[in-house]
Amino acid sequence: TERTLSIIKPDATRRNLTGKINAKFEEAGLRIVAQKRIRLSVDQAQQFYAVHKERPFFGELTEFMASGPVVVQVLEGEGAVQKNRQVMGATNPKDAAPGTIRAEFAESVGENSVHGSDAPETAREEIAFFFSGLEIVG
Ligand code: GTP
Numbered sequence: 506t507e508r509t510l511s512i513i514k515p516d517a518t519r520r521n522l523t524g525k526i527n528a529k530f531e532e533a534g535l536r537i538v539a540q541k542r543i544r545l546s547v548d549q550a551q552q553f554y555a556v557h558k559e560r561p562f563f564g565e566l567t568e569f570m571a572s573g574p575v576v577v578q579v580l581e582g583e584g585a586v587q588k589n590r591q592v593m594g595a596t597n598p599k600d601a602a603p604g605t606i607r608a609e610f611a612e613s614v615g616e617n618s619v620h621g622s623d624a625p626e627t628a629r630e631e632i633a634f635f636f637s638g639l640e641i642v643g
């Protein structure tokens with residue numbers, strides 16, 4: 506089965522929404538097989554989002570990701586990458602389908618409550634960024 510990296514972003518941990526968000530993943534059949542609450546430094550956020558470094562919002566994005574605790578987790582299930590992105594909804598909450606995490610909880614395109622890997626290869630890299638093999642228990 507496939508695995509993907511999920512991050513519950515600082516806007517959501519601040520509003521005490523981690524349980525409500527994870528209920529959505531579990532209801533969709535995704536299993537949380539690794540999980541930790543951490544605080545990223547700006548430097549770590551820049552490393553994680555390095556693919557976006559030329560984008561105009563890079564500074565805002567990385568400052569935001571370092572602005573409070575995040576919950577990083579590995580979700581497992583059939584088609585986990587795509588399924589996670591379906592449950593998350595579109596990047597901009599204004600475009601997110603009803604019932605999705607971003608439709609229900611996101612505050613703006615920047616403070617949009619969750620991150621999810623965009624492809625299986627990216628998922629492998631992003632999981633390795635945060636977790637060792639021993640920390641993932643399927
Ligand atoms: P992630 O799962 O977080 O990667 O979101 P995504 O794949 O739906 O979006 P994308 O990879 O294109 O952008 C990464 C993140 O950058 C988004 O989740 C937003 O938090 C942020 N972002 C994207 N567009 C904007 C923008 O126009 N303004 C700001 N401030 N942030 C943005």
Ligand code: MG
Pocket residue numbers: 621622623
């Ligand atoms: Mg992305």
